[in-house]
Structure formats: structure tokens, C-alpha cells
Amino acid sequence: MIYFDNSATTKVHPEVLNTFVTVNEKFWANPASIHTFGHQTNELLQSAREQIAAILKTSSEKVYFTSGGTESNNLAIFGLAQKYKQRGKHVLISEIEHPSIIEAAKKMNELGFEVEWIPVDSEGIILLESVKKSIRNDTVLVSVMHVNNETGAIQPIEELSNIVRKKSRALIHMDAVQSFGKIPVNFMDLDVDSITISSHKIHGLKGSGLLALKKFIEIEPILYGGGQESGIRSGTTSVPLAVSTAKAMRLSMENLGSKAVKLQSLSDDLIEFLQSFSFIKVISPTKKAPHIISFSVKKMKGEVLINALQQQDVIVSTSSACSSRQTKTSHVLKAMHISDDYIKGVLRISLSTISTQQEVDQFKIVFKHVMNVIKGD
Template structure:
């Protein structure tokens, strides 16, 4: 099997799995317990927090462990909006966000916040001129994902930040689920206030992730209970998952530039090949993350192509794994105004550093075979 659906989830790295097992075997105490074993477990938890804070360039107390990207995004949108609502109730969200942002923003709207949507151009990149017109003095929160999960488009976060900072006191949240470990991400590089990371997208374990805040940024909790995670995320913290997440994050940034080059080489090769087919439209823009190539076959449903490729041991997806089983058209593709001929036939190839050139070459052979049968190309 050739697995090319890494934006949906990745294979767990052996070192991450070994870390998780080892912590479960040796440090199973509740980190909130006052006995020595509890203290030792808590020290391990705080060490994991420190390692992540060092990588993201923030302070230890601003790393909050969660169950993954969806919870982190909910916490960011609800928590920041409520914390700073005394400044205003205007919130800006891009049209192409993950459902965990879109649906949370809709809930904010229902309870009295003024939510507006930032449009994107035909490449799926936010329109900065429109953003500049939308930002107001009472804007309190702007949320734009770094890399789009369906197309790989990289959003102009640096330019966005300059616009928002010049016109408001708004906090900037960035969903980095698809960018961390693929392109550089930290608070020093990007002038933002909150970052979401999901472990299972970077060869970590499912059910784990984090929300990181910039120093001095505050947030309201959305879970209440025993006051764990500095009162922001109540519930007994899973130390094994937290330590495994720290391990996955460390591995993801190790030799990052060489990994980017490897992924870029593979995806560039694939894009050149796909452009040779007259009935294939490459949807991923030129300014994209190195691990995602999204394209569409004219007047062919994506499910048909996926099944045909799967029969020959090639695993890809239609778009986002969160919506691939649903029949409705992707909100991202709608926002990009993809034509009817192509909007139902979208395929996403997403790579990891575990992939290699031989696998891409095999994909080409199989794809050509499938296109001959389905399209006669």
C-alpha cells in the first residue's frame, strides 16, 4: 500500500509510541496529587510543556494540552472572544476555515457577537484589500488558518498581522494543524497571539494536541472542573499524551529545512506530471505548503477515482477527511468558485517525510492506467 493521505492523519512515529508506552508504565500517577509520585509525574508534564514553549517561542504557562485540533480551535474562538468582549464583539473568520472554526464562529454569532467572513480569491488565499476594509476598532478576534487542509494554500499571515495591528487591538488566532512541521511556525516568526497544533498530523497520537498563546495573552476556559492546565482546561491531564505530543513536536522540527526540500521536490514532480493531462485541473496554488497537491478530474466524481486508485493500493482522499464522507460540496471549493465541471472530482494527495520518489513514480503509473480507463487520456 502507498499511503498518500497524510493530511487526514499520519502513521505514529515509533519514538512517539515508545514514549507514550514508557510514560504509562513508569509515571501513571495523577500529576495533581501531592505525594512524591504525583510530583515526579507533574515534573515530567512540566518538562514537556517547557520543551514545546521553547520551540514555539512563548512561556511555559501559555501551553495548554487538549484533545486535538477541534478542541483547541473551539477554546481559541470561544475563549478569546469572551475574554476580550469588553473591547467589542466584532470577529473576523476566513471563509475557508476548518469546520471546528466555522461552526464555533456561527455559535458566537448566535449569542450576540458580530461575525464577518473574510473572502478568498480563486487560489483560496484571503483577499487582503477586503480584510483591510473589514477590520474595525472594535474587532477583537481574527482567525485565519496558516495552511488550508483541502488545497495546501498558504495564507499571508505576516501581511494579515500588519493590517490587523494597524487598525485594531484584535487578537490573531492561527490554526497551524496543517502547517506545523511542514513550514516554520512560532511566535517569533509570526506576529500572532494563538496557535493550534494537532499531534496526529505530525506522526503523533490521536486524541492529543494543544493551544499555545503568546506571552501576556489571556483566555477564558470553556471547560470547568478541577482547574487543571492553569484553570483553562479542567480534567485530569494525560501525562503520557502530553509527553508524546512534545516528542512528536520535537521530531517535526528536527531537520525541518531538509524535510521541506524533500516534500517540495516530490510535490513539484507530481504537479508537473498532473499538468500533462488535458482533463486534470491542479487546484493547489503556486504558493502552497510542500506536502499537499490538490487536483480535479473533469466531470468525474472524486469517489470514482479514489476507489479506482484504492483497488491498486494507492490511498488518497477527496478533500478534508472531516467532510469526505459527506455529500455536500466543500465550502472551501465554493469560496474559490471552482467550476461545476471540476468541483465534484477533487482529489488530494498529501505527503509526509515517510514517502519517497519510488512511491510517487508508482502513483504516476497507476494514475495513468486509471485515467486511460475512465477518461481515455
């Protein structure tokens, strides 16, 4: 099987899985318990937190373990806006965010906040001029993802930050689920206030992620209970998941430069191949993360292509796993104003650091065969 759906989820790294099993076997105590075993387990939890803080160059007290990207994004949107609402209730959200941001932002309207959407250009890049016009003194929060999960477009976060800092006291949240471990992500240099990371996108385990804040930034909880995670995320913390997340993050940072070069080479090869078909339009922009390639076959449904490819043991997806089972058109593609001829036939190839040239070569053979069968050539 050729698995090219890594933006939906990745295969668990053997070392990460081994870490998870070992911690479950040896440190199963509740880290909040006051007995010695509980203290030992908590020390392991804090060690994982400190390792992640060192990677992100923030304080360990500002790393909060969650169930994954969706919870982390919700915590950021609701928690930051509520904590700093005295600054204002105006919120800026890009049109191409993940549903966990989009739907949370819609709920913010019901809670009395004014949500304004940042448009994008035809390549799916946010319009900075629009940000300049929309930012206000009472803007409390701006949320823009680092790498789009459907197209791979890299957003101009540093330029965005410069605009926001000059014109307001708004906080900036960055969803880095599709960028961390794929391209350099410097939390401090990008000058954002919070960052979301999901473990299963970097060969970690599902059900695990984190929200990290810059030092001195505070946040309101959205879950209440026993006061775990410094009172920000109540619920017994899964130490095995936390430790394995730290492991996955460390592994993803090893030789990141050479991994990115390899991914870029595979991506360039695939794009050159796809552009050889007159009826295919590459949706992904030039400035994109190397692991995501979005393209469309003219006047064809993506589901038809996915089914045909998986019959040949090739796994790809439509625009996003979070919306691929729904029949409605992707909000990202709509925001990019993709034409009717192409908007239904979008496929996403998403590679990982374990993808190979051999897989790419085999994909090209299978894809050409499938196109010939479907088009009757």
C-alpha cells in the same frame, strides 16, 4: 500500500509511540495528586510543556494541552472572544477555515457576536484589501489558518497581522495544524496571539494537541471542573499524550529544511505529472505548503477515483477527511469559485516526510492505468 492521505492523519513515529508506552508504564499517576508519585509525574508533564514553549518561544504557562486541533480551535474562538469582549464583539473569520473554526464562529453569532467572513481569491488566498475594509475598532478576534487543509495554500499571516495591529486591538488566532512540522512556523515573527497544533498530523498520536498563547494573553475556559491546565482546560491531563506530543514536535523540527526540500521535489514531480493530462486541473496555488496537492478531474466524481485507486492499494482523499464522508460540496472550493466541471472531482494528495520518490513513481503508473480504465482508453 501507498499512503498519500497524511493531511488526514500520519503514521505514528516509532520513537513517539515508544515514549507514549514508556510514560504509561512508569508514570501513570495523576499529575494533580499531592503524593510523591504524582509530583514526579507532574514534573514530567511540566518538562514537556517547557520543551514545547521553547520551540514556540512563549511561556510554558501559556501552553495548554487539549484533545487535538478541534478542541484547541474551539477554545481559541470562544475563550479569546469572551475574555476580551469588552473590546468589542466583531469577529473576522476567513471563509476557508477548518470546520472546527467555521462551526464555532456560527455559534458565536448566537452568543451575540457579529461574525464577518474574509473572502479569498481564486487560489484560496485571503483578500487583504477585504481585511482592511472590514477591520473595525470593535473587532475583538481575527482567525485565519496558516496552511489550508484542502489546497495547501499558505496564507499571508505577517501581512494580515500588520493590518490588524494598525487598525484595531483585535487578537489573532492561527490554526497551524497543517503547517507546523511542514514549513517554518515562527510563532513570534508571525505576530499572532494564539496557535493550534495537532499531534497526529506530525506523526504523533490521535487525541492530543495544544493551544499556545503569546505571553501576557489571557483566555476564558470552555471546560469546567477540577481546574487542570491552570484552570483553562479541566479534566485529568494525559501525561503520556502530552509527553509524546512534545516528542513529535521535537522530531518534526529536526532537519526541517531538508525535509521541506524533499517534499517540494516530490510535489513538483507530481504536479508536472498531473498537468500532463488535459482533463485535470491543479487546484493548489503556486504559493502552497509542499505536502498538499489538490487537483480535479473534469466532469468526474472524486469518490469514483478514490475507490478505483484504493483497489490498486493507493490511498488518497477528497478535499478533506473532515468532510469527505459528507455529500455536500467543500466550502473551501465554493469560496474559490471552482467551476461546476471540476468541483465534484477534486482529490487531495498529501505527503509526509516519510513519503518516497519510489512511491511517487508507482503512484504515477497506477494513476495513469486507472485513468485509462475509467475513460475507456
